[in-house]
Amino acid sequence: MSNSELIERYLNAVKLWLPRKQQMDILAELSEDLHSQIEDRESAASRPLNEDELVALLKQRGSPMRIASGYIPEQRLINPAMLPIYWMVLRIVLLWVLAPILVTVSFGPIFRSGHPLMAFMRFMAASWQAPFFVIGIITTIFFLLDRYQDQWVDRWDPRKLPRVPASHPQMQWYNDFAGFAFGMAAFTFWAVIMRHRSEFVFDTGFRIGLAPIWGQLYWLILALMLMRALVNLYCFVRPAWNAARSWIRLALDGVEIVIALLLLLRVANWVDIAGPNVAPTDAAKLVQLVNGMMQVSLILIPVITAFDVYRQGRLLRRAKNGQSAPILTLS
């Protein structure tokens, strides 16, 4: 191969990685530098460089990708300062939330099946995307945090920083952590198991059908679960109370009450149950029992949430009246 062809190939390979707008300009300069260096070497040796010498020179300059990397503006997906929290959240969600859920969900079908290995393979084939889905969502959240944090990170005032808790809120700390872990568990379950799901069918032919309203409210419920978990994570990382936190909790409480009411006001059943070996009268009783329990749960949700509305409202009122000390350890 001729020297000029080697140089052409090298520069063309560099070009592939360069920012489009500056490609020709950078290449012209690199080409000039390379030819100057070759001329210098040739005049020192009093002869043209042979192919091996030119290859050695190009290798010394570095691979095309490495050369081009110097011209590419520094880019990042996640702020390095947030990486430790990112890894912590990923670890918690994958190891302590997703893995137990997958094990729990797979346990029954695998051990009831006559072919456990096949059942395991079937389960793996159906659920292999779950970790990627979860990683994708968490990464997107941190990316958005990084993208938009510049808008508020520099707008700060020492007088508006959260107060230091009057006492160590150990109990609250555990509550917030548990809230985050269970919140992510619920979110993962909803995101992975309930996605595009209109019924659960078991090996025995037993099936639990879900009313269409679950599909209609799917994304709203998913977003609420994620927001709840994130607020708990924020409270866990930043234990001191602030007004914004209470307002966000109030907004989430509002959404939760609306969802519960939408579900409650629905006339028909929330789930239907049927099975090949279940008599119609027994199935009807079972459906009545399960839906009755769901009705009680759906009534309890707004009641419990209303307590939180009251608590957050009280915190905000007390903060407004300057009675800050007792509320510092509460979220």
Next chain:
Amino acid sequence: MHTNGTNSGQFENLRLELRRGCLAVAVLGQLRTELYGYAIRKALSEQGLAIDENTLYPLLRRLESQGLLVSQWREEDKRNKRFYRISPVGEEVLASLLAEWRQMNSALERILAVPAGKTEEQIQ
């Protein structure tokens, strides 16, 4: 326990950090005279500050985009070359950087003049 490999790796990282800022000052200083890329490399190298092309050209572009350098393509020895020189803003920044450099250097000299384990008051 640190191995020699770890120590040399740490030294290399610190050396690169130390060089990074110095190179920008050196390039600005060198470009008080107009030069093209390869000639800048040679001039710096002859004065004991070798810099490879993968560091120099991105640095030149960065300094130019910051308005500290100006450049123009010109033909010389039958080849098109991009000539750089320091801009008026660059000259002001260079003067400030050199003042900062001298201040840091004299502070460093004072710090290192005190033997390890002693304070300046103990010496006096």
